[in-house]
Amino acid sequence: MAKDGRVWLSHTGVESLERCPRCFWLSYRRKIRQPEGIVSRLANRFDTVLKNYFNMYRPDLPPMVEGKLQGRLQDPFQEKYFVTIDAKYGFWGKLDECLVDDQNQLVPIDFKTSSSDPREKETLAAYQAQIDAYIYLLSQKKQNVADIGYLIYVYPDLGKYLHRGFPMVVHLVKLKGDPDRTVKRIARAIEILEGRIPKASSDCDFCAWYDKISEELAPRNLKLIED
Secondary structure (H helix, E strand, C coil): CCCCCCEEEEHHHHHHHHHCHHHHHHHHHCCCCCCCCCCCCHHHHHHHHHHHHHHHHCCCCCCCCECCECCEECCCCCCEEEEECCCCEEEEEECCEEEECCCCCEEEEEEEECCCCHHHCCCCHHHHHHHHHHHHHHHHCCCCECCEEEEEEEEECCCCCHHHCCCEEEEEEEEECCHHHHHHHHHHHHHHHHCCCCCCCCCCHHHHHHHHHHHHHHHHCCCCCCC
16 A cells, blocks of 8 residues: 555445445544454455466466456566545556456456356446446556456355365456546545545444434443443
C-alpha cells in the first residue's frame, strides 16, 4: 500500500459501501471496521496455490487452462496498481493474474474458489465490479488493455478415487468490463466520505445490533464497558 497521506480506496473497500454506507464511512473515516467473525481461510490458500501454479509456467499458459484461453501470461507479472484521483484520494488494486492476448492487450484474471458448482450460478455483481476496477486501473496506467476479463473458478468435484487426488472443475467466465462504472463508484465513495456519517443500511446486522443496544441502554443511562 502506498503511504503518501492519501486515502487509498480499493474495490473491496468501495464494495462495502453497497452493503452499508455507515460501516463504509466508519471504516475509512474512523478506522472502525466490522468484526470479521469466524471465516474459513481455505479460499486464501487456494489463491496462493493457484498463483504459484500459474507462475511456474509463466509466460506459457498452464495445462489447467490450456485451450480455454488464448495468449500468454504477462511476464514479468505486475500485481499491484495505484491510481491518483486527487490530492486526497487514490484507488488501488491487486490482480490475481494477467493474460496478454493475441493483440498484445492485457486481460485481467481473478481466481474464485466456489463451494457450489459455478457452472449453474449467475455471476455476482461484485465480481463484475471487480473486473471493471481492474480494467480501470490498467487503462489509467496507459496500458494496452482489453475490454474483457476472466474469472477462473475452481470447484472440488465428487469422485470415487479421492485417494488419487481431488477432482477439480475449472470453469472460466468471460466478462466485458466497463471502467466508467468504476469511475462513478469512486466518485460516489468520495462523496460519502466527504459528508457527515450516513444512515445505516436497513439490512446491516452490525448497525442493527448497535442501534438495538443503544436503544435498550439509553433509557437506563447505562453504557457498554470493557472488562
